Amino acid sequence: MSDTREYVSRPDELGNIHISEEVLAVIAAAAALEVGGVGSLAANLGPELAELLGGKKNLAKGIHISVEEESVRVDVALLIKYGFTIPDVARAVQEAVYSAIENTSGLTVECVNVQVSGITFEREHKKG
Numbered sequence: 438m439s440d441t442r443e444y445v446s447r448p449d450e451l452g453n454i455h456i457s458e459e460v461l462a463v464i465a466a467a468a469a470l471e472v473g474g475v476g477s478l479a480a481n482l483g484p485e486l487a488e489l490l491g492g493k494k495n496l497a498k499g500i501h502i503s504v505e506e507e508s509v510r511v512d513v514a515l516l517i518k519y520g521f522t523i524p525d526v527a528r529a530v531q532e533a534v535y536s537a538i539e540n541t542s543g544l545t546v547e548c549v550n551v552q553v554s555g556i557t558f559e560r561e562h563k564k565g
Contacts, residue, residue: 445504445544456542462500465511465549468537469500472529474521476557479514509544511535514552519559527551 444455469475478499501512511534517526531549538546 445507445509445542447507447543456544458502458504461502461504461509461511461538461542461544464537464541465500465502465513465534466498468533469513469515469530472526472533474518474526475530476516476518479516479552479554504544505547507544508547509538509542510547511538511549512552513549514554516555516557517553519556523553527553 443459444457445461447454447456466478469478480498499514503510503512513530513534515530517523530551534549535546538544
């Protein structure tokens, strides 16, 4: 069994709040996909992260969340649309994911690492 937690727990004055890591991954994925120039999330985060995940499929395609206490680390693998500037899109993804997770969960985001795994091209529509 993996030693990563499936829930992030926060004490509250009325009890405890548990946030699923999958929920954080979905929030990160939604924020990344809203950025102009992002073609899609990539299924593969690379061999290093696949090994860390124990060969399991990641919770949200292209997103890996790791949490220590109330600090979140996010790894995003994505494909960028052809014609967009890679560093600009990657930076916008970092900012969007950072803001989305901090604003919705109240957790501190330690870092957002972006891996650009490829480029997507618009398909030409066949006339016919």
